[in-house]
Structures are given as structure tokens and as C-alpha cells.
Amino acid sequence: MISIQAVAHNYPGGNQIKFKDWQINSGDQWLLLGASGSGKTTLLHILTGILKPQHGEVMLGETSIYRLSSKARDQFRGRNIGIIFQRPHLIKSLTIAENLLLAQSFAKLPEDMNRVKEVLASLDIADKINNYPSELSQGQLQRVSIARAVINKPALLIADEPTSSLDDKNTAAVLQLLIQQSEINQATLIVATHDKRVKDAFTNTYELL
Numbered sequence: 681m682i683s684i685q686a687v688a689h690n691y692p693g694g695n696q697i698k699f700k701d702w703q704i705n706s707g708d709q710w711l712l713l714g715a716s717g718s719g720k721t722t723l724l725h726i727l728t729g730i731l732k733p734q735h736g737e738v739m740l741g742e743t744s745i746y747r748l749s750s751k752a753r754d755q756f757r758g759r760n761i762g763i764i765f766q767r768p769h770l771i772k773s774l775t776i777a778e779n780l781l782l783a784q785s786f787a788k789l790p791e792d793m794n795r796v797k798e799v800l801a802s803l804d805i806a807d808k809i810n811n812y813p814s815e816l817s818q819g820q821l822q823r824v825s826i827a828r829a830v831i832n833k834p835a836l837l838i839a840d841e842p843t844s845s846l847d848d849k850n851t852a853a854v855l856q857l858l859i860q861q862s863e864i865n866q867a868t869l870i871v872a873t874h875d876k877r878v879k880d881a882f883t884n885t886y887e888l889l
């Protein structure tokens with residue numbers, strides 16, 4: 681279970697952003713919906729241990745993440761949270777396999793080539809294992825970023841605006857992939873977006889006003 685309680689944040693010189701309490705059961709799939717500027721990125725940073733809010737408590741399972749030291753929190757994130765950013769952010773000089781192995785070693789987990797192969801196969805890009813990022817299409821790169829997010833079997837999978845630059849057909853395909861990957865890896869899924877087209881794919885919605 682993941683929860684935020686009485687969380688509020690102030691950027692220097694800005695107004696306070698208050699977040700209503702949220703409880704997420706393991707394995708749930710949630711949409712985090714809000715207009716531009718409503719605080720989605722801020723809340724994702726709070727949930728992933730990147731931004732300590734001035735007020736409130738954030739629990740991931742049994743762990744109150746802001747009670748950890750920042751070093752322990754970085755390691756906790758690497759092992760427990762997979763993040764899919766709007767752009768893939770892969771290392772260009774490394775192959776797809778090497779990028780994924782690096783995500784394992786960042787989390788201080790042993791490198792496991794079988795797991796790399798398994799994840800790439802589940803995303804239907806097994807044949808790209810020894811290619812460099814520049815040799816892949818945008819859709820394939822997005823699959824690699826999903827692969828990197830799930831490689832360490834995180835308890836929580838978060839996608840930040842994964843569909844905003846996609847047409848309707850690709851939007852549906854990416855959502856289906858995220859939902860499928862959260863199920864295969866038994867991860868809780870949060871998809872943050874302002875894209876109302878995706879609303880029907882989710883039964884749970886947390887809306888920022």
C-alpha cells in the first residue's frame with residue numbers, strides 16, 4: 681500500500697500546493713489527472729522521493745520515505761520505483777542491453793542478462809538487444825524506457841505524460857503496454873497526464889484541481 685497524508689508543498693515565493701490524501705492498494709492502476717500547472721510533476725517528485733514536501737507523510741509499504749537518509753532514499757527508489765519519463769533518456773553510447781544492465785547496477789542489484797532478455801521479449805523488442813538507441817524508432821525507444829522502468833521488478837511503476845505527443849492509436853497501444861507490464865511485474869501503476877483521452881482505460885482517478 682502507498683499513501684500520502686496531509687501533504688502540502690511550497691516552492692520559494694509560490695503559493696502552497698495542497699494534495700488531498702491518497703491511498704493506493706498494491707496492484708491498483710491509477711490515473712493522476714490534472715491541468716497544466718496543477719501540480720502533477722510536483723506530486724510525482726514527492727511520491728518518488730525526489731522532493732521532500734514541507735508537510736505531511738509519504739508511505740511506500742512500510743517505509744516512510746522522507747525518514748530515510750537521502751542516500752538510502754536513492755537506493756530505495758532504484759529498487760522499488762520504476763519511472764517512465766516523457767522522453768527516454770537512454771545513454772547513447774551504450775547498447776539497449778547495456779542501458780538495462782546499468783539500471784540493475786545503479787540499484788546495487790546483480791547484473792542479470794536473462795532478466796534483460798525476458799523484459800525485452802515481453803515488450804516485443806528482443807531483436808534490438810545489441811542495437812544502440814539511435815538505431816531505434818520512437819515507438820521502440822518508448823518500449824525500451826518501459827523495459828528500463830520494470831527491469832528491477834519495482835513495486836511501483838510511474839509514467840509521466842506518456843501519451844501527450846502520441847496520436848490516438850499509439851496512445852491506446854502505450855496504455856495497454858503499461859497496464860500489461862504492471863500486471864506481468866505485479867507493480868502498482870500510476871499514469872500522470874492532462875490527456876483526457878486516456879480516462880476510460882482506468883477505473884481509479886486521482887484528480888488535481
Ligand SMILES: Nc1ncnc2c1ncn2[C@@H]1O[C@H](COP(=O)(O)OP(=O)(O)OP(=O)(O)O)[C@@H](O)[C@H]1O
Nearest residue numbers: 691692694714715716717718719720721722723874
Ligand atoms: N521549481 C519550482 N519553483 C517554483 N515554482 C515551481 C517550481 N516547479 C513548479 N512550480 C510551480 O508549482 C505549480 C505546479 O507545477 P507542476 O510542474 O507540478 O505542475 P504540472 O501539473 O506538472 O504541470 P505540467 O502539466 O504543465 O507539467 C505551478 O504553478 C508551477 O509554476
